[in-house]
Amino acid sequence: MDTKTFESPNIHWAKVDEQGRLVLPAEIAAEYGLVPGAELRIETGSNDLRLHRPVTQLKKIYVEPTNRCNIKCRTCMRNVWDTELGRMSADTFQALLNSVRQIDPAPTLHFSGLGEPLFHPKTPEFIAQAHAAGCRTEITTNATLLTEAKARALIEAGLDLLWVSLDGATPESYADVRLGAELPGVIAKMKLLRKLRPGGHHPQPEIGVAFVAMKRNIHELPEVIRLGRSFGAKHFMVSNVLPYTEEMQAEMLYEKALRNIAFLPSPWLPKLSLPKMDLEGATREAFLGALTSGCNINLAGSNLGGSNDVCVFIESGSLAVGWKGEVAPCPPLLHTHSHYLKGKPRTSYRHIVGNIQEQDLLSIWQDAEYQAYRRRVQSFAFAPSTYCGGCELTDDNLTDCFWNPFPACGGCLWAQAVIQCP
Secondary structure, three states: OOHHHHOOOOOOOOEEOOOOOEEOOHHHHHHOOOOOOOOOOEEEOOOOEEEOOOOOOOOEEEEOOEOOOOOEEOOOHHHOOOOOOOEOOHHHHHHHHHHHOOOOOOOEEEEOOOOOHHHOOOHHHHHHHHHHOOOOEEEEEOOOOOOHHHHHHHHHHOOOEEEEEOOOOOHHHHHHHEEOOOHHHHHHHHHHHHHHOOOOOOOOOEEEEEEEEOOOOHHHHHHHHHHHHHOOEEEEEEEEOOOOOOHHHHHOOOHHHHHOHHHOOOOOOOEEEEOOOOOOOHHHHHHHHHHOOOOEEEEOOEEHHHHOOOOHHHHOOEEEEOOOOEEEOOHHHOOOEEEEEOOEEEEEOOOOOEEOOOOOHHHHHOOHHHHHHHHHHHHOOOOOOOOOOOOHHHOEOOOOOOOOOOOOOOOOOOOOOOOOOO
């Protein structure tokens, strides 16, 4: 009897050859860009090895069709920036697509950015073209513009995953965050999308819900999940708020979490291994007390500090392309903006590494200086700006007290698993 028949589809088997070399299945090597000559970072655990994706593989592209939006949200970077507004031309997207066709395997194209993707009339057409090029396609939208015609267009385009932003479970709380939008209308549009999808066990697009957690709405998270399930959501992602304005600092839920050493992978700390348990009554208090006991915490086999100092964009092989064709290492670096860190304003200056209207994407990606930057970020030898006492060097991303070159990523809250993007 083949004992592998009942294994999880995420389990694969490798072999060690006679020369002591680890031989991976061909499909895994291709999926993770493990081509001859590739270098990858290895981390050792108590019982395992963690292999990081090589920084040479381009796997995901965040595409900003437009930085314009039809509503105004309290949580948005658009409240504090001064930048040119516009939308991606068909020629610029074609230049991107020409580059994408050179990449094997084809990358994921995620249509999002600092505007509303459906505010661009050609976004469904762009998605269809990306799908025809063999790409997985995703979108993050506020869904207020998701008419029946656009829903049908997205389905026919072959969209794989649609993320809808929901920051409240009642009309009042939702409208309090997303000014100019109405929750009942968004829910009705999402239910219509679900109804229009072709039937089957795996209808497409799959649906996800993105929730920005704040003091004013965190109590509604369970109801937001229930609402999402009512229109067929299979994915849920919670992010903290990044306070772009002084007012929004009062909504933060992670001031202590940034300083809590339980979330730091410190080798000199005592180690505490915790199991799963029912978190109710006295158990809840004891569990929370253990989390703040001054130990490095391992919860049910996962080290809580493992999410620190990790650039999710580098790890996923990502970059971002703005509406003018400008290429940045990640969506936050597409636009200069300010936000508050540890009670002080901090400026994050944009970092543009090329433009697809002037150079093909693979040439930009393979540039020696850009590759060196990605290796530096993957090692994350930056100053601990998010949890140190703070000084004038934390006021921007130009450098840090380790004198790293621009952009210095030590103050990035995405790298501390505090802020998340689909």
